[in-house]
Amino acid sequence: MSASSGPAKGYRVRLGQLASLALVVGLFVLLTNIEPHAGGNGVVVAVTGFLLLAGMLTSELFELVKLPHLTGYIAAGVIAGPYLLHFVDHATVKRLEIVNTLALALIALAGGLELRIADVRTLARSLGLHTVVQTLLVLSTQAVLFSALGSYVDFTKNLGFSALIGVGLLWGVLAVSRSPSATLAILSQTRAKGPLSRFSLAFVMSSDVVVLVLMAATLALVRPMIEPGNAVSLKSLISVGHELLGSVSLGTTLGLLLILYLRLVGTQILVLIVAIGFALSEGLRYLRFEPLLTFLTAGFVVQNLSAQGDKLLHIIEQTGSVVFIVFFATAGAHLDIPLLTQMWPIALALCAGRFAATFVAHKVGARLAGDPPFLARWGWASLISQAGLTLGLSAVLARTFPAVGDGLRSLVVATVAINEVVGPIFFKLGLERGGEVRGGSEEA
Amino acid sequence: MSPMALLLVLLVLAYIGSLWAKTGRRRAFGSPSGIEYVVLGALLGPEVLDALSHEAMTAFEPIALVALGWLGLIFGLECGMVGERRAPLGRMSLGLFFSVVTAGTVGYVCYLLASSLHVEHQLSIWLSCALALVSVETTRHALQWISEEHMLSGSLAGLVLDLEAADDAPVLVALATLFALLSGQHEIFGQQVAPLSLAVVTIGSGMLLGGVSGWLIAKASSPVERWTILLGSVWLVSGMARSLGLSAIAATFTLGATLSAFSREAGNLREKLGHTEGAVLLPALLLAGAHVARPESELEVMLIGSALGLRVLLSFLFGLGLSYKRPETRGLGLWIGAGMLAPGSLTVLVGFAMTLRCPPEIARPALTLACVGTLLGELIGPRALKQILQRFTSAPRSPPPPRPSLEPGS
Numbered sequence: 001m002s003a004s005s006g007p008a009k010g011y012r013v014r015l016g017q018l019a020s021l022a023l024v025v026g027l028f029v030l031l032t033n034i035e036p037h038a039g040g041n042g043v044v045v046a047v048t049g050f051l052l053l054a055g056m057l058t059s060e061l062f063e064l065v066k067l068p069h070l071t072g073y074i075a076a077g078v079i080a081g082p083y084l085l086h087f088v089d090h091a092t093v094k095r096l097e098i099v100n101t102l103a104l105a106l107i108a109l110a111g112g113l114e115l116r117i118a119d120v121r122t123l124a125r126s127l128g129l130h131t132v133v134q135t136l137l138v139l140s141t142q143a144v145l146f147s148a149l150g151s152y153v154d155f156t157k158n159l160g161f162s163a164l165i166g167v168g169l170l171w172g173v174l175a176v177s178r179s180p181s182a183t184l185a186i187l188s189q190t191r192a193k194g195p196l197s198r199f200s201l202a203f204v205m206s207s208d209v210v211v212l213v214l215m216a217a218t219l220a221l222v223r224p225m226i227e228p229g230n231a232v233s234l235k236s237l238i239s240v241g242h243e244l245l246g247s248v249s250l251g252t253t254l255g256l257l258l259i260l261y262l263r264l265v266g267t268q269i270l271v272l273i274v275a276i277g278f279a280l281s282e283g284l285r286y287l288r289f290e291p292l293l294t295f296l297t298a299g300f301v302v303q304n305l306s307a308q309g310d311k312l313l314h315i316i317e318q319t320g321s322v323v324f325i326v327f328f329a330t331a332g333a334h335l336d337i338p339l340l341t342q343m344w345p346i347a348l349a350l351c352a353g354r355f356a357a358t359f360v361a362h363k364v365g366a367r368l369a370g371d372p373p374f375l376a377r378w379g380w381a382s383l384i385s386q387a388g389l390t391l392g393l394s395a396v397l398a399r400t401f402p403a404v405g406d407g408l409r410s411l412v413v414a415t416v417a418i419n420e421v422v423g424p425i426f427f428k429l430g431l432e433r434g435g436e437v438r439g440g441s442e443e444a
Numbered sequence: 445m446s447p448m449a450l451l452l453v454l455l456v457l458a459y460i461g462s463l464w465a466k467t468g469r470r471r472a473f474g475s476p477s478g479i480e481y482v483v484l485g486a487l488l489g490p491e492v493l494d495a496l497s498h499e500a501m502t503a504f505e506p507i508a509l510v511a512l513g514w515l516g517l518i519f520g521l522e523c524g525m526v527g528e529r530r531a532p533l534g535r536m537s538l539g540l541f542f543s544v545v546t547a548g549t550v551g552y553v554c555y556l557l558a559s560s561l562h563v564e565h566q567l568s569i570w571l572s573c574a575l576a577l578v579s580v581e582t583t584r585h586a587l588q589w590i591s592e593e594h595m596l597s598g599s600l601a602g603l604v605l606d607l608e609a610a611d612d613a614p615v616l617v618a619l620a621t622l623f624a625l626l627s628g629q630h631e632i633f634g635q636q637v638a639p640l641s642l643a644v645v646t647i648g649s650g651m652l653l654g655g656v657s658g659w660l661i662a663k664a665s666s667p668v669e670r671w672t673i674l675l676g677s678v679w680l681v682s683g684m685a686r687s688l689g690l691s692a693i694a695a696t697f698t699l700g701a702t703l704s705a706f707s708r709e710a711g712n713l714r715e716k717l718g719h720t721e722g723a724v725l726l727p728a729l730l731l732a733g734a735h736v737a738r739p740e741s742e743l744e745v746m747l748i749g750s751a752l753g754l755r756v757l758l759s760f761l762f763g764l765g766l767s768y769k770r771p772e773t774r775g776l777g778l779w780i781g782a783g784m785l786a787p788g789s790l791t792v793l794v795g796f797a798m799t800l801r802c803p804p805e806i807a808r809p810a811l812t813l814a815c816v817g818t819l820l821g822e823l824i825g826p827r828a829l830k831q832i833l834q835r836f837t838s839a840p841r842s843p844p845p846p847r848p849s850l851e852p853g854s
Contacts, residue, residue: 020656020659030632034645035631040687043687045683046679046684046686049676049678049680050680052672053673053677056669270462271459274455275456279448318668321671323669325672390841426788
């Protein structure tokens with residue numbers, strides 16, 4: 001996904017990149033200091049271009065300190081965002097969400113394409129055990145930790161005991177969620193291959209489904225605890241069942257159609273993917289299906305039922321990179337820095353708790369599954385990142401429980417901010433330690 | 445039609461356009477200028493079937509802006525080039541001279557006509573400038589199309605291509621100036637600047653980012669990095685220009701021309717970007733067509749008619765002049781003039797850029813003139829070119845190559 005690769009770049013090139021970054025920033029400063037300017041669509045396009053260039057250049061410069069490109073993209077977004085340089089305001093960030101639609105479709109499709117049935121079979125036992133241990137341990141410890149910290153959190157300090165436990169359980173489910181986009185981004189940048197890459201990808205992708213089911217079940221369970229008078233309802237579980245089945249069916253159909261297209265036509269795949277990414281995402285929203293699962297299934301079908309998988313994956317990796325830069329830079333611009341500075345003690349405590357729980361759960365899972373030593377040592381590294389899925393779920397909670405939802409969402413934003421930055425760094429470090437990194441994207 | 449449906453239509457067109465790349469023949473697909481997509485857009489637009497509502501078109505303005513910016517980059521990269529060789533300066537200057545004379549004459553006559561009909565002075569100036577700008581360009585793509593379609597080439601083909609190699613440049617520089625003047629007074633860091641300075645900002649930002657992206661591309665280690673640099677630069681410069689009311693297509697044209705002049709990767713970039721042209725051009729032409737509106741007054745009809753008539757007349761005169769200077773083309777002056785009547789997609793895109801920026805009383809006649817002129821040129825130009833090329837081609841070339849050679853004397 002990344003723009004890096006090839007031979008190492010010397011200090012002159014790095015200086016040139018720094019100067020180019022300064023120049024791009026300077027141009028944007030000039031733009032913001034010419035009055036009057038109409039704003040509107042022009043600014044959205046200019047911001048997209050700025051985030052692309054600044055994100056790419058920052059990520060290149062971050063290579064000097066061995067940070068992943070993803071961190072560079074996010075950093076560019078944070079710096080250009082509404083809280084620092086004010087190049088990108090909230091309205092513009094909102095309008096760039098259309099890029100996210102496409103990015104998520106590409107990420108999920110690539111994720112499915114990376115899942116080879118032979119790998120999944122080999123890892124099946126390990127994945128199953130890790131999923132169970134991670135879910136139980138992280139969910140329970142995070143629920144307890146959140147409940148224990150409840151009296152220090154504004155929106156929960158006046159809640160009754162059962163309501164606090166209910167919110168704690170929801171927090172626990174959110175803590176179980178991971179970031180497929182960050183995982184794929186790092187794997188794509190490093191072109192890593194090996195047991196850690198395979199495990200991380202399979203685990204993070206499958207944990208998406210687990211989290212969706214878990215959230216539905218927890219919602220049904222905690223509703224009467226948070227809002228007394230409501231009874232336990234299985235409605236949300238049934239709705240999730242529909243969502244999952246529908247998504248998998250549609251994803252399978254899409255995968256088969258893609259195989260047909262790749263076999264019979266095989267060209268102009270980029271335009272086709274963009275069309276599918278936008279149009280199908282819109283259709284899925286209407287049908288209330290899960291886009292991530294649909295595209296993931298489609299990718300999985302193409303990879304495992306045809307010989308076209310690697311071809312499609314290569315095209316997505318080549319073309320998706322540009323979309324991913326904007327996606328993560330926008331995510332950086334989204335980060336609510338004032339909120340983070342306000343909530344950092346609680347957010348940090350919760351992140352530390354999640355980190356510890358994930359680490360311990362991985363060690364336990366690895367021992368039970370008999371994982372190879374390296375995987376046992378570094379497998380947790382890919383499980384720290386959180387991003388879009390967690391934020392999406394917190395938005396659902398905000399709608400479902402207006403009394404606590406907004407506060408919960410703010411706290412999620414603050415913790416995701418930390419995990420989104422820290423997670424990729426650990427994952428890249430793990431891949432490097434395991435010798436799985438093969439360098440950047442190859443020449444086409 | 446909902447924005448999503450429109451997006452799908454545009455993507456289908458992008459798909460069709462991307463087939464150009466597949467055939468390896470940049471222009472031998474549909475008509476040379478792609479006017480049929482403009483007509484399709486006009487039919488779908490609010491004036492005829494109203495399938496494309498104003499709201500849908502407004503929602504797609506960012507896409508239109510991005511498309512115009514990208515096409516500006518491609519035009520800039522190709523400016524002054526014929527295939528992979530630079531057109532001789534003398535011939536390019538002659539082509540530029542023709543463009544300037546045509547623009548000046550059309551603009552002046554339109555101004556006189558508008559003034560005599562009591563159009564407000566300032567509006568007369570803007571209107572005549574806008575009409576002049578869409579009366580100038582002659583597409584080299586028509587010739588390329590004929591060459592690919594009928595496997596014809598020759599010394600005359602080389603001459604015509606050289607003449608047309610750089611005639612995009614004055615149009616886009618003038619467009620940058622027009623938009624800057626329309627933008628009025630601005631302040632930069634609290635200091636008042638004259639409107640004309642904004643034309644310098646348009647061109648300067650394009651040149652600056654052209655230089656930076658050229659350097660970055662030279663140091664880039666993967667195609668993905670190169671695409672990221674190009675896309676980022678084009679979007680940044682076109683978005684900047686648009687948000688200041690300046691010309692995005694002119695800014696990216698300058699970016700492309702700078703890359704073409706200074707980057708060692710220019711040839712490679714031309715090749716790669718050429719493959720994307722169709723996919724971007726067709727949706728842009730459809731959107732342009734959808735913006736075409738009927739003239740609202742007799743004045744507009746008269747101005748459009750006059751500009752068109754003048755353009756035809758000047759083309760014939762230029763053709764006659766050219767045939768007089770070159771003995772081997774004696775007697776073919778009118779054919780050459782007719783062959784140079786074909787405006788290309790740039791003319792339509794310039795008209796389209798005006799609809800996104802200028803008041804309707806300026807943009808409406810300009811876009812209509814651009815489309816009508818292109819349609820007329822399409823009916824006459826390629827046929828005339830075929831005639832003269834057939835006389836100058838000793839033998840048809842054998843099977844169509846991926847990229848036909850249009851070198852003079854070939």
